[in-house]
Amino acid sequence: MTKSLKSLWARFLFQDKGILPTKRLLFVYVILTAALAIAAIGGVSWWYVLTINIVVFLVSLADLFFSPKKSQLKFNRVMPEEMERGLSYVVTIKVDNPSAYTVSYRFIDSLPQSFVHPFPVRGTIAKDSSVKIDYDTTAADRGKYEVNKLYFRYRSLFGLWEKQTTVELPQTVKVIPDLTETRQYLENAQKFLLYEGLKIRKQLSGVGEFAKIRSYVVGDDPRKINWRQTAKLREVMTNEYEPEHGKFITILIDCGRMMGAELKKGNRLEKAIEAAMTVVAAALQKGDYVSVIAFSKEIKVFVPAAKGMAHLQTILQAIYHVQVDAAESNYAAVFQYLEMVQKKRSLLLLFSDVRTFLYEESALVYLKRLRSRHLFFLIGVEDQTLVKRSKAAPTDIQAAMVKSIAQQQLLFKKREKNKWERQGLQMIEAPEEKLAVTAVSHYIEMMNQNLL
Structure with missing residues (x-):
């Protein structure tokens, strides 16, 4: 395959810059071809058929003047620097369209293969406006990844031709382990353990560092009652110990x-x-x-x-x-x-x-x-x-x-x-x-x- 053919093939695969016909234009040509074929069978000159095709093609190119230039559109990507494996995150693409034309778009972001790909993302951008386009993705494998190019296609309201641009938006994202259980423990250790049918065991009586004096409750070890504080406050108080720190x-x-x-x-x-x-x-x-x-x-x-x-x-x-x-x-x-x-x-x-x-x-x-x-x-x-x-x-x-x-x-x-x-x-x-x-x-x- 020659270099030009590779470039053309990449363009159709959302991997290059260029201009492509849309399905609407192809549909128009199918209808026109069928009508001219019937006319040719009826005796219309083939030169006339060829002329009509050329005229329609040149008229369709005028559609390109009703869409922004590639240099007018500005892009920016906002995504987390760290993503936890298996959790869904929102990535935002900001697009500025200062031109006088409303466009319909679709784009593909160059996420790694291990990420969920919800592409192509489609929508419309009004003239002289900025939009934030969100999509969700999930990373399946831990590691450090590079997210670079954004492949963006847009067309005018007539939708006969589609412009494609490739934008360099280099970013690095780290996929770290799923820390859901870690957060659950830090929020409430006892609830985290009880949820799985386990509980924090009581420590050995009198073992560990002295933590505080609190009111005696049913089930406490009577040997840990603090009689001095009990006499002073006229309420049964007990010593509470916790494991030694610094292990x-x-x-x-x-x-x-x-x-x-x-x-x-x-x-x-x-x-x-x-x-x-x-x-x-x-x-x-x-x-x-x-x-x-x-x-x-x-x-x-x-x-x-x-x-x-x-x-x-x-x-x-x-x-x-x-x-x-x-x-x-x-x-x-x-x-x-x-x-x-x-x-x-x-x-x-x-x-x-x-x-x-x-x-x-x-x-x-x-x-x-x-x-x-x-x-x-x-x-x-x-x-x-x-x-x-x-x-x-x-x-x-x-x-x-x-x-x-x-x-x-x-x-x-x-x-x-x-x-x-x-x-x-x-x-x-x-x-x-x-x-x-x-x-x-x-x-x-x-x-x-x-x-x-």
């Missing part, structure tokens, strides 16, 4: 091959990152120090420990773009690295695939060393397909075999988990929709029990 929490996020398994919404890594961000928010809100390590066959991201809610953005900007690798995870390497960078006792919260982790015998050697200094906890997404097949009715031989194999896999996993837990290494699996709340609940329980 160290290390979040480990597995980005290996098995974390790419697809779930109902996204994959395992997406759910792990969203749950990890919720735990980070909970820990920072309580005054703990949080560090994050993302890894696969090597360390991808390391964020040193810090406290304060401002650290949440530091972590988010560091891990929002991490993707699943095609390689197996190297647990031994990350635990070895952890020994070097985390000297203080901390809670190691690993988001990974439990089944893959159980096959890593070498990781057990490093974890036994880490256990003397750190508290380890592994959480993964439950394999709903395996659970469903293990509970299916054995209606025929094949179904019975599938059920038997699924139950065998579950028994193996249970046996191996018991072996690791006897070594003091806790593991748990949760449904994908409850991964965040389960992780936060166990974090709070460990803090309240003063296990660190």
Whole structure:
């Protein structure tokens, strides 16, 4: 294909500048051609037919003078610099039309392929006016994207010819994890946990830092009654304690091959990152120090420990773009690295695939060393397909075999988990929709029990 033909083809595909005939003009020519063909059969001269076609074509070109020049239209795009994965956002295109002509338009924006494309967007712009055109889009994959060109077509009210212009509007947008659950926790921690059928466990009696003195209510531990304040106020008062602040929490996020398994919404890594961000928010809100390590066959991201809610953005900007690798995870390497960078006792919260982790015998050697200094906890997404097949009715031989194999896999996993837990290494699996709340609940329980 020659360069000119490529340019013409790109023009028809909304990818170049130029002038194109509209369907209305083509319809006029179809009617005219049919009428002239009948006339030609009746004996009208072919020169006459040709002349009529040329005259109609030249008259149609006059339509171009009743639409604005390309240089007259001004464009601007307003879109968020950050978008959360899976959530809908509004993008606004501002168009200034200072000309004396009303135009009908349609346009396509150069969004990345992973975004929802509601194009072409159509409408009308009155003469000597400015309009704001909104459209909704949703990003399916995390990462950093460039949004550059806007392809805009417009025509006059006669609508015989259509002008097309390509506008350079370079912008960068970051697609970050869905932070809906993180916001829900920050708004109301107890409501967030109760919504999923869990509640914040009570801490051990008398353990933690003194918080305040309050009125005694039914169910409080009588041993925590403050008799001095009770005598002074002539009302039963009790001491309230809260977990000690300033603990160290290390979040480990597995980005290996098995974390790419697809779930109902996204994959395992997406759910792990969203749950990890919720735990980070909970820990920072309580005054703990949080560090994050993302890894696969090597360390991808390391964020040193810090406290304060401002650290949440530091972590988010560091891990929002991490993707699943095609390689197996190297647990031994990350635990070895952890020994070097985390000297203080901390809670190691690993988001990974439990089944893959159980096959890593070498990781057990490093974890036994880490256990003397750190508290380890592994959480993964439950394999709903395996659970469903293990509970299916054995209606025929094949179904019975599938059920038997699924139950065998579950028994193996249970046996191996018991072996690791006897070594003091806790593991748990949760449904994908409850991964965040389960992780936060166990974090709070460990803090309240003063296990660190």
